[in-house]
Amino acid sequence: MLLHSIAESDLSEVQIAISDNASTDETPQLIEEYSSRFPNFDYSRNDKNYGGGFNILRAAELSRAEYCIICGDDDAFLPDAIRRLLVYLKDGPDILLFNRILCDLNLKPILASHYVSLAPTDTLVKFDSERDFVRYFDRCNTVAGAFSFLSSDVFRTELWRKHADFVSKSDPGYYPHIDILLGVLRDGATLRYVDEALVYCRGNNDRGFEGDPAKRILIDLDCFDALATKRLGDYPQAAAALRRLVVREHVERNDIRTLWGWLRRKSYMSHDDWRSVMRRMNELARPKLKYQIYDHVTPVGLLPSGVREAIRSVNRAIKRLVRLER
Secondary structure (H helix, E strand, O other): OHHHHHOOOOOOOOOEEEEEOOOOOOHHHHHHHHHOOOOOEEEEEOOOOOOHHHHHHHHHHOOOOOEEEOOOOOOEEOOOHHHHHHHHHOOOOOEEEEEEEEEOOOOOEEEEOOOEOOOOOEEEEEOOOHHHHHHHHHHEOOHHHHOOOHHHEEEEHHHHHHHHOOOOOOOOOOOHHHHHHHHHHHOOOEEEEEEEEEEEEEOOOOOOOOOOHHHHHHHHHHHHHHHHHHHHOOOHHHHHHHHHHHHHHHOOOOHHHHHHHHHHHHHHOOHHHHHHHHHHHHHHOOOOHHHHHHHOOOOHHHOOHHHHHHHHHHHHHHHHHHHOOO
């Protein structure tokens, strides 16, 4: 889907590099089909699947360009996105961040994300001090503002490589790209944030976490906590702001989303999982009062089956409302 979405774009100034993590699907056939259509095409295949973190680092190693973006194979660019990206890069930011359109598993659009609340909507942010980090993280609406979504992050290749040396290839963790880009910011980099969606993000496909939402949330909380310590350890207020951000990610940001999140988690998490998540959230940044109140409501799993189904029906209705929110 990703290659198909850019097949009609002008790629004369763009290198396309594929890092195949020993896939067992039809990737080799697709490579054969598309390699002749792209003027600057590179392909590398790992001898085995080394994990997602390793493959992120490997993909960046293949870049021969001034700028690089690492995209997941299940996402897709909007029409004209490549041309728009090249325009935004002409001013020479160190990092370019743009929005995404959240989609369902079939890539049907649901709503557009707005990562950061900044004015104007096309903003150049300079990271010269701890205050700059605090101000930026506190204005982020989602962890995608802190580079969690790969397919929205464009960066200078040379700056990436400078900080990639501090990430272990044998154990890069879940978010090596965030680790590296936070390091780039610590060097006083410039970030251009554009409040424009240029990529479709396929939802409901957290590979390896199906049916285990607690594990997915705890990984986010633990990873961002570790990154705050590693990259912002001497900036305690900035580290606290990053921790607040990841807690906000999982404590929804307005009443509809808060209620929806509560219903979703109380419906599909065990009571012990719920307690583990809430305990970890409170260690990083105490959730707001309304979420604490929801937390003390009886877990859905302990209610009669008819009541559980009624609550899940409300959950589905609120989900439809959220889809129409923007």
